[in-house]
Amino acid sequence: DNPARPSFCHLDETLAATRRAAQETGNLYVDLRTAVVAATQGGRLWTDFHNGEQDCHPNDAGHRLWGDTVFAAVEAVLAATP
Secondary structure, three states, X not given: OOOOOOOOOXXXXXXHHHHHHHHHHOOOOOOHXXXXXXXXXXXXXXXXXXXXXXXXXXXXXXXXXXXXXXXXXXXXXXXXXX
């Protein structure tokens, strides 16, 4: 959801359930929403990473941020794997 106008009432519960499901199935969980929110803390806007203010679909910069975030998470897991 758009952090500037959140409409998702059960965000914390959904994130917890998603993390739990990933852990129980041995899959990596990457929280892309948190990465976008962190990227906007430096003064950038939601629309810098998405197609519009009410849109959750990434634009080119958003795809780059998502890709960099996932790549870093996978790289960290691989580095930690003996």
